[in-house]
Amino acid sequence: MPASSTPYAIQLLPLREQWRDTYRVLFFPGFAGVMAVLVVWLHWPVALLTSGCIGMLPSLWIGTPARMTIASDDRARIDAWLSCRRHQRTHRGWVPALPRALYFDSQIVRYDDDGVIGPLITLRLLRRHLLADPRLSA
Numbered sequence: 185m186p187a188s189s190t191p192y193a194i195q196l197l198p199l200r201e202q203w204r205d206t207y208r209v210l211f212f213p214g215f216a217g218v219m220a221v222l223v224v225w226l227h228w229p230v231a232l233l234t235s236g237c238i239g240m241l242p243s244l245w246i247g248t249p250a251r252m253t254i255a256s257d258d259r260a261r262i263d264a265w266l267s268c269r270r271h272q273r274t275h276r277g278w279v280p281a282l283p284r285a286l287y288f289d290s291q292i293v294r295y296d297d298d299g300v301i302g303p304l305i306t307l308r309l310l311r312r313h314l315l316a317d318p319r320l321s322a
Contacts, residue, residue: 192311196304197249208288212240246305249290253299258314262300265313266293
């Protein structure tokens with residue numbers, strides 16, 4: 185994937201990389217399957233299945249793994265921002281301070297050569313924080 189030269193440009197990761205998050209890939213079809221079983225076997229209303237599946241779409245979109253280019257001196261500010269937002273630094277990157285069963289691999293924030301990779305919503309909030317930094321407006 186070609187990296188943008190503009191700092192803080194966000195690009196979604198290719199589908200091939202998104203499919204590597206096994207938990208996330210299996211969760212959404214599994215959820216729809218459980219809802220379908222409840223509708224068929226327990227005679228729950230079909231509207232419940234429909235609304236449950238539609239209700240998952242926003243989280244599917246905002247949790248999509250993405251990459252944001254950063255300036256070379258941003259890592260310390262990013263680390264400070266993540267540590268204030270209930271993330272813990274591990275060997276895999278910055279992980280949410282939750283039990284392992286409660287987050288997907290795509291929610292881990294990690295660095296690559298000249299960027300940071302993480303969920304779309306986290307990167308958007310991080311970009312807002314970096315752009316609001318008073319040192320940038322001087």
